[in-house]
Amino acid sequence: MSGLRDRHAIVTGGGSGIGLAIAAALTGAGARVTAIGRREGPLRAAVEAGHAAGFEIADVTAEGAFAAALSRCGAPAILVNAAGAAESAPFLRTGDDLWDRMLRVNLLGAASATRAVLPAMLAEGWGRVVNIASTAALRGYPYVTAYTAAKHGLLGLTRALALEVAAKGVTVNAVCPGFTETDIVAESVARIMEKTGRGEAEARAELARHNPQGRLVQPHEVAAAVLFLCGEAAGAVNGRALAIDGGEVP
Incomplete structure (x- = not known):
């Protein structure tokens, strides 16, 4: 993929699922990938399998954890916010603790990570931020109100920040997978x-x-969309939500 060779990319949630598939795709395109996550085992396995160049253990929901990891691995040209979690409950049994968990991992963690890497991207005049949202950012689903609200918030973050950095060489986009x-x-x-x-x-x-x-949907299909958005050919794609869902969302 033109333009990605030797660029440093950070993938949160890069030890499993969609994050792992993205790390592998970026590595295959020549990027130098650091996978970040909470569990050492999957992260180490990703590096040993050749899907990432290195890893850092950090919980994106913990204040300062991402910034500390960033200080060790260096600022990236590409950030993929793939860390996420989903919990289900009827709305009237969705308490404040559940709301807090869903907002922290699916929205606030991505905001914190982006805030940490953006200054270096702006200084370089080039950068890619890709947020892994969900079709839940584009429509509603029952019994996951907190998760859906957080993913709607992540898409709002994507669209607003994309306009702030539009003339500065940085793009911000979201990929919205269906059930994967x-x-x-x-x-x-x-x-x-x-x-x-x-x-x-x-x-x-x-x-x-x-x-x-x-x-x-298969993880590698989501990764292919992320790979496109990170490349030079997607330089004019900004503030978009790319649904990978087989046509679920009109």
Whole structure:
């Protein structure tokens, strides 16, 4: 991918799922990837498999944790905010603690990471910020009000910041996957099975039905969209939400 060779890229949540697929895609395009996450095991495995050049252990929801990691690994030209989490509950049982967790990991963590790397990008006159949102940033889903609100907020952050930096060589975009084959979806399948008594195949089909293609999105498909947005060819793409969902969101 032209323009990515030897550029430093940071991928939060880079040890598993979509984040790992993104780290691998950027590495394959020649970028020097640092994967950041909370668990050493998956991060180390990603490096050993050649999907990242290095890793840093940090919780993006902890104040100052990302900045400390950044001081060790150096400022990136590319930041992909892929760390995220989803918890479900009926709205009337969605307490303040759950709201706080969803906002911190899905919105405030991305804002903090972006704030830490942006000065260097602006000084260089080139940078790419890609936020991994969700189709939940584009539409509503029942029983995940806090998660949906946080992802809507992440898209708002994307659009507003994109306008601030539009003339400064930095682009800010969001990728919005539908239900994707990740640990988060596996947890959703387990919850459906527990609550409804359905088998695994039926539970997976319940999630896949949202996609007009009748399947779950694959992590590498999300990574391909991120790779495009990080490249030189996407220099005029800014403040956009790219849905990777088989046509779920009009």
